Amino acid sequence: MRREGRSNGVRRGAARGRAGVRPWRGQRERPGGGRAWGGCPGAPALDGPEPVRAQAPASPGAAALPGKRDPQRTAFLLRKQWSLYSVTPLYRFCEARLRDYGRQLGAFIAAERQKGLAVEVGVELDVKVAVSCLPDLKGSEQDQAALLLQLSTRSPTSKKNSEDKVVWLGWFCCVAGDELSENLPEDFTCLPLFLVHGAERYTAIVGGWFQKTFDCYFRRLTISPLSLSWMAAMWAGCKEDKATSAMELLFSVPCLPQPLDISYAIHAEDAKALWDTVQKTPGEITQEEVDVFMDCLYSHFHRHFKIYLSATKLVKVSTAIASAHSDGIVKFFQSQYLTGVLMLLTELAISQIQ
Amino acid sequence: MDETVAEYIRRTVLKIPRDEIKTMLQKWGFLSEAQLQNINFHQIKENISQEVVQLCEENCADIKQAAVLDIIYNHIYQNKRMWSVYQMNKKGEETEIFDLTDFKKKIKRQLRTALKNVTINFREYEDNAIWIRVAWGTPYTKPNQYKTSYAVYHSQTPYVFISASVFRSNLPLLCQALVVATSYQDIREMELRGHSLSSLKDIVFRRYSQNFQTHCPRPLQERNVAPENVDLRIIRENKTEKEKIERVNWEVFGHGPQPKLEFAQYKLETTFRSDPKMHILDKKEPFRCMVKFSSPNLLESLKSLAPAGMADAPLSPLLTCIPHKARNYFKIRDKKDLLPGGFTSP
Numbered sequence: 001m002r003r004e005g006r007s008n009g010v011r012r013g014a015a016r017g018r019a020g021v022r023p024w025r026g027q028r029e030r031p032g033g034g035r036a037w038g039g040c041p042g043a044p045a046l047d048g049p050e051p052v053r054a055q056a057p058a059s060p061g062a063a064a065l066p067g068k069r070d071p072q073r074t075a076f077l078l079r080k081q082w083s084l085y086s087v088t089p090l091y092r093f094c095e096a097r098l099r100d101y102g103r104q105l106g107a108f109i110a111a112e113r114q115k116g117l118a119v120e121v122g123v124e125l126d127v128k129v130a131v132s133c134l135p136d137l138k139g140s141e142q143d144q145a146a147l148l149l150q151l152s153t154r155s156p157t158s159k160k161n162s163e164d165k166v167v168w169l170g171w172f173c174c175v176a177g178d179e180l181s182e183n184l185p186e187d188f189t190c191l192p193l194f195l196v197h198g199a200e201r202y203t204a205i206v207g208g209w210f211q212k213t214f215d216c217y218f219r220r221l222t223i224s225p226l227s228l229s230w231m232a233a234m235w236a237g238c239k240e241d242k243a244t245s246a247m248e249l250l251f252s253v254p255c256l257p258q259p260l261d262i263s264y265a266i267h268a269e270d271a272k273a274l275w276d277t278v279q280k281t282p283g284e285i286t287q288e289e290v291d292v293f294m295d296c297l298y299s300h301f302h303r304h305f306k307i308y309l310s311a312t313k314l315v316k317v318s319t320a321i322a323s324a325h326s327d328g329i330v331k332f333f334q335s336q337y338l339t340g341v342l343m344l345l346t347e348l349a350i351s352q353i354q
Numbered sequence: 355m356d357e358t359v360a361e362y363i364r365r366t367v368l369k370i371p372r373d374e375i376k377t378m379l380q381k382w383g384f385l386s387e388a389q390l391q392n393i394n395f396h397q398i399k400e401n402i403s404q405e406v407v408q409l410c411e412e413n414c415a416d417i418k419q420a421a422v423l424d425i426i427y428n429h430i431y432q433n434k435r436m437w438s439v440y441q442m443n444k445k446g447e448e449t450e451i452f453d454l455t456d457f458k459k460k461i462k463r464q465l466r467t468a469l470k471n472v473t474i475n476f477r478e479y480e481d482n483a484i485w486i487r488v489a490w491g492t493p494y495t496k497p498n499q500y501k502t503s504y505a506v507y508h509s510q511t512p513y514v515f516i517s518a519s520v521f522r523s524n525l526p527l528l529c530q531a532l533v534v535a536t537s538y539q540d541i542r543e544m545e546l547r548g549h550s551l552s553s554l555k556d557i558v559f560r561r562y563s564q565n566f567q568t569h570c571p572r573p574l575q576e577r578n579v580a581p582e583n584v585d586l587r588i589i590r591e592n593k594t595e596k597e598k599i600e601r602v603n604w605e606v607f608g609h610g611p612q613p614k615l616e617f618a619q620y621k622l623e624t625t626f627r628s629d630p631k632m633h634i635l636d637k638k639e640p641f642r643c644m645v646k647f648s649s650p651n652l653l654e655s656l657k658s659l660a661p662a663g664m665a666d667a668p669l670s671p672l673l674t675c676i677p678h679k680a681r682n683y684f685k686i687r688d689k690k691d692l693l694p695g696g697f698t699s700p
Contacts, residue, residue: 246644256662258655260647267642274626274641300626300641304686306670307659 071335074136078335080169082195083203084221084328086349087172089180089188090214095133095145101213102131105149108209109202125153127202128164139176139343144191146173151202168198170206175342180350192349193342194218195330221328221349225314228324231344233290235319236271237279238337244320247271249297251312262312264301268320355411362499363410363420366427367403374430375402381426384419385409417499421475425487428504429479432551435504435517439546439554439680440529442512442538450537452509454478460535461486468527473497482509490524503528506551512538513558515551545683553613557680562613599660599667606668612653618682620645620672625688640687653677 106129113127134146148171152164172191174181181190196203207218223231236247248265266274278293279285298309316325321337324330330345332338370378376395379385389409395402410419428435458476465472471491478484486505491497505528506515514532518525529541548554556562590596626641649655653676660667668674676682 253655253659253664256655256658258649258651258658260649260652260655260659263644263646263648265644265646270626270641270643296626300643301645303627304620304622304624304670304672305645306666306668306673308664311664 070136074134074335074338077171077338078332080197080331082197082330082332084223084330084345084349085194085196085207085218086221086352087192087194087210088217088353089184089190089192090210090216092187093189093191093214098131098133098147102129104213105129105131105206105209109151109205112205125155127167128152128154134171134173137171137173137175137339137342139174139339139346140178142178142181143174143176144181144189146171147191149206151198151206168196168202168206170194170196170198170203173342173346175339175346177346177350179347180353192353193221193346194349219352221345221352223324223326223328223348225326227344227348228314228317228326229294230285230290231322231324232317232319233275233278233293234285234344235317235321235337236268236293237275238272238319238321240268240272240320244268245318248316248318249314250316250318251309252315253312262307262309264297264309266297355415356417358499359415359417359420360407360411362417363415363423364403364407365500366420366423367406368399370427372399372402375399375406378423378426378430379406382419382423384413384415384423389413417473418475421473421487421489421499422477424499424502425475425477425485425504428487429477429485433549435551436547436549437506437515437517437551437554439544439558440514440516440532440541441544441558442514442533442536442541444512444538452536454484454509457484457509457535461531464531464534465527469493469524471495471497473499483507484509488524488528490519505532507532507536508555508559511559514541515554545681547682548615548617550614550616553615556613557615557677562608562610562677596661602667603657603660603669606674607653607657612651612657613677615652615676615682616650617646617648618652618673618676619647619684621685623685623687647673652682 106127109127109129128151130148130150130152132148132150134148137146138144149169150166151168152166154164172194174191174193177190177192180192184190210216211218232247232249246265246267248263251262251264253260253262274296275293278289278296280289295310301307301309314326317323321334322330322332322341330341332341367375372395376390376393379390380387385406389412393402393405393409461476462474465474465488469491470493473487473489475487476484477487484507486507487502488505489497489499489502501519503519503524504517507513516525516528533539533541544558546554546557622643622645623640625638647656656665656669656673659665660669672684672686
């Protein structure tokens with residue numbers, strides 16, 4: 001029986017342009033080379049000295065996790081705009097006490113409303129809190145299961161059996177976050193990525209309660225142009241069956257007398273064809289390959305317009321798989337790649353924490 | 355007074371910024387000066403509009419007067435609308451004397467024959483601009499005053515500027531009416547769109563400052579008003595290069611302010627060519643892209659790219675040709691003949 005290895009497609013190092021070695025990682029850094037990120041999200045990278053792990057899974061993004069993954073259960077996460085935060089490890093969080101936490105959080109929100117915060121003008125609504133687990137969103141067994149929080153209200157005028165209206169959604173997750181989780185002391189839970197959809201006033205309250213209860217710290221997660229170009233290269237290479245939307249890159253030049261935005265959209269097939277000629281080994285991406293890919297796009301643009309896109313700021317990448325904005329806003333479009341993208345975002349969250 | 359008319363006037367007044375309401379009502383001229391004196395223009399807009407509606411009631415306003423107020427509003431706030439430019443052409447060289455009354459009659463006749471329920475209003479402005487307001491209905495419903503199209507025709511030119519509304523299906527009807535009423539042969543939409551109506555006019559009427567080849571710009575040293583830094587230890591290393599870029603930029607863009615456009619869109623269907631050493635994507639098929647530039651003032655923004663170091667000077671003719679070619683939508687394909695690096699835009 002073949003043992004399923006961890007689909008840990010993530011390797012840190014000089015690849016991502018950061019010079020320093022993180023203190024608690026010891027000597028895992030590899031000098032030069034810069035292998036990082038599995039090919040299509042979810043595929044493991046091939047290392048030098050370490051033995052080759054599991055094969056790249058057939059379905060990209062389906063990390064090697066026992067049990068079936070049901071896309072229906074996570075379908076509600078798609079096509080919504082999520083704001084990203086990095087979260088430091090939670091102290092003394094207990095998965096068995098979810099209902100307790102839900103009650104406590106509900107009481108906290110009610111108390112804040114009494115104080116006059118989180119109140120919609122003229123509307124007195126009871127906010128219900130539902131806390132649950134999303135076991136499908138894991139990179140490996142070592143990852144903590146994703147935690148979903150749902151705030152809903154019911155209008156006092158509506159009928160008894162009517163549905164509650166969901167006003168706010170937030171979820172914590174950790175996909176292939178071993179780098180952080182394996183070095184944590186006992187009482188800490190690693191859920192470094194937080195995604196939220198809904199009113200800011202609720203986010204502030206929920207965040208405040210978590211910070212108070214679990215001694216953690218939330219911070220907006222921004223995405224650098226370097227990371228965005230990685231996403232562009234990775235997502236351009238993913239195989240798509242049906243005709244899909246273009247790969248769109250958005251560049252911003254704010255510091256001119258009149259600010260300028262440049263949208264550069266490439267037909268999905270042509271972008272993939274370009275990436276396929278750049279990528280040398282399937283299942284593996286290097287920094288050089290990403291650079292070549294982006295340089296090709298820049299030079300094609302320069303040939304036409306004489307403008308150096310490399311001098312501008314890449315602020316958004318949008319493909320059929322997902323879109324990401326440098327302000328830390330993402331949208332997921334496809335279930336099968338969800339875990340892969342989360343793996344990337346978990347990595348970014350962990351870097352921001354450390 | 356019809357309730358719909360009252361409501362329409364009320365809503366139109368609410369759109370106007372409070373400080374502008376009195377001036378606009380005076381321009382409208384429907385309420386007497388005495389009536390205007392009685393309105394308190396310092397109260398909240400809700401109340402002002404109510405008072406205006408009451409006075410209009412006294413004067414028995416109908417939809418025609420209300421439409422005129424709407425034209426005045428849209429003329430002053432013309433930049434809120436998106437305008438497309440249309441060009442008409444005629445076969446022969448005969449120029450006919452333009453008769454305004456005849457023109458209006460023909461427009462009305464054309465539109466009313468095709469569609470029973472329309473409201474049509476005209477207003478003339480300086481520089482021969484005729485503003486035409488059309489509110490569209492259907493064979494079974496009254497015209498919707500909130501979904502209007504505007505056409506601005508300059509009688510001494512073949513150009514019409516149209517701001518269509520939601521009912522784009524009525525555009526062909528409007529275009530046909532214009533062709534018939536002006537005795538032109540046909541009309542076509544130019545690939546030029548923007549919010550600033552005056553800038554669109556500047557572009558098609560060639561009113562922006564052109565760069566004349568014979569014009570020699572004054573040397574940069576004279577233009578430089580700010581006192582030079584007296585500290586001799588500071589040397590600007592690439593002074594000549596900077597001056598060269600500035601000069602080339604000025605030659606290409608001209609000296610005056612640029613007409614105001616908000617975007618330019620390029621559909622690229624050229625083949626991908628990179629450094630031959632890299633053997634990247636040597637395909638014959640085109641590398642399909644869509645590039646869109648947006649800015650509050652696009653041409654000024656593009657003009658500042660080379661001096662900022664983000665572009666070569668001169669900038670690509672694909673961008674600098676926008677005012678000359680009077681278009682901001684392009685389809686670019688490879689030149690089929692000799693020059694490998696050239697482009698044509700059909």
